[in-house]
Amino acid sequence: MSILIDGSTRVIVQGITGREGSFHTEQMKELGTKVVGGTSPGKGGTTHAGIPVFNTMADAVKATGANASGIFVPAPFAADAIMEAAAAGITLIVCITEGIPIQEMIRVKDFLRGYPQARLLGANCPGLITPGEAKIGIIPQRITRPGSIGLVSRSGTLTYEVASALSAAGMGQSTIVGIGGDPVLGLTFRDVIEMFEKDPATTQVVLIGEIGGSDEEHAAELLARGTRLKAVAFISGRTAPEGKRMGHAGAIISGNRGTAKSKEEAFRKAGVPVAETTDDIVGLLR
Amino acid sequence: MSILIDGSTRVIVQGITGREGSFHTEQMKELGTKVVGGTSPGKGGTTHAGIPVFNTMADAVKATGANASGIFVPAPFAADAIMEAAAAGITLIVCITEGIPIQEMIRVKDFLRGYPQARLLGANCPGLITPGEAKIGIIPQRITRPGSIGLVSRSGTLTYEVASALSAAGMGQSTIVGIGGDPVLGLTFRDVIEMFEKDPATTQVVLIGEIGGSDEEHAAELLARGTRLKAVAFISGRTAPEGKRMGHAGAIISGNRGTAKSKEEAFRKAGVPVAETTDDIVGLLR
Amino acid sequence: MKLLEYQAKEVLASLGVAIPPGEVARTADEAAAACARLGPVAVKAQVPVGGRGKAGGIKLARTPDDARAAADQIIGMDIKGFKVPLVYCEAALEIEREIYLGFTVDRDARANILMLSAKGGMDIEQVAEESPDSIARLYPNPWRGPLDFELTRLVFEAGLGELGRPLTALIKKLYRAIPDYDALTAEINPVVVTKKGEVIAGDAKLEIDDNAAWRHKDLEQRYGALIEGDPYEVEAKKRSLTYVSLDGDIGIIGNGAGLCMSTLDLVQRAGGKPANFCDIGGGAKAEVVENALAVILMNPKVRGVVINVFGGITRGDEVAKGIITARDNLSMKLPLVVRLSGTNEEEGREILKRDGIEPGVNAWAAAQKIVELTRVGIR
Amino acid sequence: MKLLEYQAKEVLASLGVAIPPGEVARTADEAAAACARLGPVAVKAQVPVGGRGKAGGIKLARTPDDARAAADQIIGMDIKGFKVPLVYCEAALEIEREIYLGFTVDRDARANILMLSAKGGMDIEQVAEESPDSIARLYPNPWRGPLDFELTRLVFEAGLGELGRPLTALIKKLYRAIPDYDALTAEINPVVVTKKGEVIAGDAKLEIDDNAAWRHKDLEQRYGALIEGDPYEVEAKKRSLTYVSLDGDIGIIGNGAGLCMSTLDLVQRAGGKPANFCDIGGGAKAEVVENALAVILMNPKVRGVVINVFGGITRGDEVAKGIITARDNLSMKLPLVVRLSGTNEEEGREILKRDGIEPGVNAWAAAQKIVELTRVGIR
Secondary structure, eight states: SSSSSOOEEEEETTTTSHHHHHHHHHHHHHTTOEEEEETTOOOOTTTTTEEEEESSSHHHHHHHOOEEEEEOOOOOHHHHHHHHHTTTTTTTEOOOOOOOHHHHHHHHHHHHHTOTTOOOEESSSSSSEEEETTTESSSSSOOOOOEEEEEEEOOOOHHHHHHHHHHTTOOOEEEEOOOOSSSSSSHHHHHHHHHHHHOOOOOEEEEESSSSSHHHHHHHHHHHHSSSSSEEEEETTTTOOOOOOOOOOHHHHTTTTSSSSHHHHHHTTTTBBOSSSSHHHHHHHO | OSSSSSSEEEEEEEEESHHHHHHHHHHHHHHHEEEEEETTTTTTTTTETTEEEEEHHHHHHHHOOEEEEESSOOHHHHHHHHHHHHHOOOSSSEEEEOOOOHHHHHHHHHHHHTTTOOOEESSSSSSEEETTEEEEEEEOEEEOOOOEEEESSOOOHHHHHHHHHHHTTTEEEEEEEOSSSSSSSOOHHHHHHHHHHHHHTTEEEEEESSSSSSSHHHHHHHHHHHOSSSEEEEOTTTTOOOOOOOOOOHHHHHTTTTTTHHHHHHHHHHHHOSSSSHHHHOOOOO | OBBBBBHHHHHHHHHHHOOEEEEEEEEEEEEEEEEEHEEEEEEEESSSSOOOOTTTTTTEEHHHHHHHHHHHHTTOOEEEEEOOOOOOEEOOEEEEEEEEEEEETTTTTHHHHEEEESSTTTTTTHHHHHHHGGGEEEEEOOOTOOOOOHHHHHHHTTTOOHHHHHHHHHHHHHHTTHHHOOOOOEEEEEEEEEETTEEEEESSSSOGGGGGGGGOOHHHHGGGGOOOOHHHHHHHHHTOOOOEOOSSSEEESSHHHHHHHHHHHHHHHTTBBBEEEEETTOOOOHHHHHHHHHHHHHHHHHEEEEEEEEESSSSHHHHHHHHHHHHTTTOOOSOEEEEETTTHHHHHHHHHHHTTTOEOOOOOHHHHHHHHHHTTTTT | OBOOHHHHHHHHHHTTTTOOEEEESSSSSHHHHHHHSSEEEEEEEEOOOOOOTTTTOOESSSSSHHHHHHHHHTTTEEETTTEEEEEEEEOOOOOEEEEEEEEEETTTTTTEEEEEEESSSHHHHHHHHHOGGGEEEEOOOTTTOOOHHHHHHHHHTTTOGGGOOOOOOHHHHHHTTHHHHOOOEEHHHHHHHHOOOOEESSOOOOOOHHHHHHHHOOHHHGGGOOOOOOOHHHHHHHHOOOOESSSEEEEEEEHHHHHHHHHHHHHHHOOOBBOOEEEEEEEEEHHHHHHHHHHHHHSSOEEEEEEEEEEEOOOOHHHHHHHHHHHHHOOOOSSSEEEEEETTTTHHHHHHHHHOOOSSOOHHHHHHHHHHHHHHTOO
């Protein structure tokens, strides 16, 4: 078992004819992911790498019965692509694109309230993978291995680092979820941990956080209430210098939250061990 | 019994210190309506005609537990007043103000989707009255009489005409509802007839329509499905000349609906007698 | 407020819509001069009503002499009750194809509807009836406006995918007429795709919400006086009255559109012919009643007036005072029947009686009475 | 992009916000001339960072000589790492009261938050801590923007009801910075109410989303070059890199903020001192890597560089090629440790080996290695 994605998930690649969309579609197919279609306005009716291409998501969903999508379109079009996917009835939208203006994402988040069935992962994330079954996004299959550890991370490349180390140590993963590093994003640590909690195949969970925001603190609050999962956390950026702040508005609303210290303390308080380096994670899980 | 309003309804008058707001507050109180407060930004903390005045609807609802409001503010502020009432938790919003720009009302209607508890009557309507109990709006109490006829109308003054005739003939009303004549409005004929259908005190219903739109046709469709109510309809504007139309957009979407003929036929098809003049209504109800 | 074609085009051009070069001409000579500058032109009657093409209000002119002759014919022409005040001379386009684009308020949906069809041009209403599916439709959320993906879908649904970019851009510009100008209807029919591939507004119709006129005083100032038509309607508009001219001889004043219309119905039923529809609205005061009576009496065909007021907000005493003041100020000699009920009706009736006007109680009786009084001289 | 005060004020003025008269001065003489024109002025250091008042970057000047002296002191001053390039001479205001007004992105709420407080001025952060209730807050719907009734409520909640109209109008103008300029933070602190009752922006802070820079090229052109600071950061910005200068001697390149930060953590843990944070992002290509290396090597303090790349979208072969090209083009002699994993990692490692660079496999080992190599000459 797994969360969010498995071998039966039917995926549309939004922006399938672009360079990245094209490359990663191949990678997804290689793993066995059911990529049932792609979109590229004006190229509807053609095929790309053997996959049917549609002008719009509405057409694609109607023709293929897809329930998930991966977004690889350039940043100026990505927010629109998310909304298009939700309006077309997609239930898992994975936005890989980075560089979406924050105000656009704030509008997207509000738009998605009208589509409660639609779960958004990202933007600016590496996507997710259920090792050996299916993936949407760019997480290399090679560094993963089927198993029972749920991995959830804000950082793309650190996710690979940790997954790689786990796999090398023979510790497989149920699903790896990269939630992305943008300030305004879709699924949070807390959302994903709640799903892992309900997934019988997941027994342990690794959470890779970063300074900034307070999603890690919220996840720690959830874990503090009790969980059947063995959890380990890691926070990057402990030695990062404070950003040069301008104006008071940010300070008024965030107070002292958001530092590596605040996050690490929150996990320790919740009884979750905090790894000093990514290499320590393997040891703490044993 | 009655629909929408009775002696227990707790009413805020929005724009209570204005000329019309002030005058009609007195009229509402005279009938026994529980007017528990009014709003007028900047005059919070004072009283007007013995009624406490608040700066905002949020304050007014918090202090009084009101569940209904009547809006008498000038047209440029009325759309905002409707949204303010809905956001404050009001469940019956009666907007008397006329002249609200249609695009503003379209935005208001969309806003109200976020507040499904809020029912809007109007705008540009005379309001509603449950004779002998309570009213919000400007329907003169004197021309009404308690009874079992539900009266629903798009026209303000024709409502008075008919209510007056019914009362003079000894035929009382359960509730009189003026839905207003604007193209984009709140409660429709259909909505109000559904409520009368559920109200045990109402046994007959009079529907006073007008040319334009197809709310009357929709109400006729509802009645055609069967009703315990004895219904009579009247449509004004049979001899009105067709408006001088510019462009095709209107014609494309409305086709032949909206004429007096189309509406009268819809009612006859539904088995609802159509009065030739307002004076005929009394006879048809007997 | 319904704008004339050239006015609508000026407004749309300010929103970024491409329009052909054109000039307004008030005289035949001006039209000839415009043609000399622009080359071959279409000389188009400027009236705020549809169907001018079929009425002979559009003529092609290849030379200044042609243009002079065309303008000479068109200016002053009557099109559906509008006397053509001026023509618009517009450079002729090399048309590759014609598309329909427009939006309006859909009353049933309580929303704006955007419509796009590959079958643009004169017969769009027929297209709507015979093959409704060939018109793609979109209800944009009124706060968000149309989103890019919605427009892409609309364009592909209309079978116009190959024009996706220019059409999407055009629709967004047209839509700005809603937030920027409180437009109720805006239509570009046809959107012309020229042989060079440009996408241009071939015609334009724009109606601005009168309820929002206070937000758009500039439009009223620039264009308000130019939209000529029925002189009584023009005068009524100046006096902020809701007034429509009809061709009978009995003046009608009512408060509320429904009551006013039913008064029309009753007068007609009693054998009379209404001269107008005049709604003095909810909160009508003495001054408004006087204005209404003044406008109605401007029409020499009017042989009598019936006033039907049932007061909610409007108070009977004010209506009565207004009627008397108006009658006296205007030295009105024609028959006047007044039906007055509602708020302060006793006070109102009292005032009328005191000044020699017998108030009616019943609308049907009042209608019959005015028909009787105005038929006296005719029989 | 963080705008300087005078730039933020220019932008806000274009949205209709009232600002005091003021002039930019690049020299002491220009400041004196400005004062001669404006009368008594505040001479204010222009730096994209808070706290300039406490750092001595604001001085009042009653006469042109005062202004010259003040500007002479302030221009060139260092405020939190920013060398003051110019001052803004602004007419002094007669202050009746000071109000705080600002909005920013609330990450937790995934929304914009508007804040208003009667207790404006320098100590607003302290106010926020000690009496959070004295700051009224509103989360406007991002499609609708703040509605009138919401603003009325905000103003009354802040205890500023008597300034309802001017404040509501001001907030609407400030809010336009979101749709019109993709602002992430906009702050007017203080909003000054003058003794005459005018409501004016006393100071202004504005941060524009770099992700939306393509929509606001005009701002970049007008203001981009003026915001001076760390020369390496300026150079990195020109090359579109995410780069922050630090004060150590080991250059750091990583892909992804998380990996980059954890590389910093590891180097520090191994006893080294990072010279920078440089994230080459997700889809980094050879050219980007070369740019990053070039900027890092500009800094003479740098004694070695560690590159940590784990490829998802970024492909190892491209990274390797970039590293080699960059090293060769820049004739780099300093120690270079490369850790490379992920997509096409074998190909990448192969390329590195072929060109004499030993690729690391483990980030911790790479961090230890670069610390060891750069410490050689120090001991």
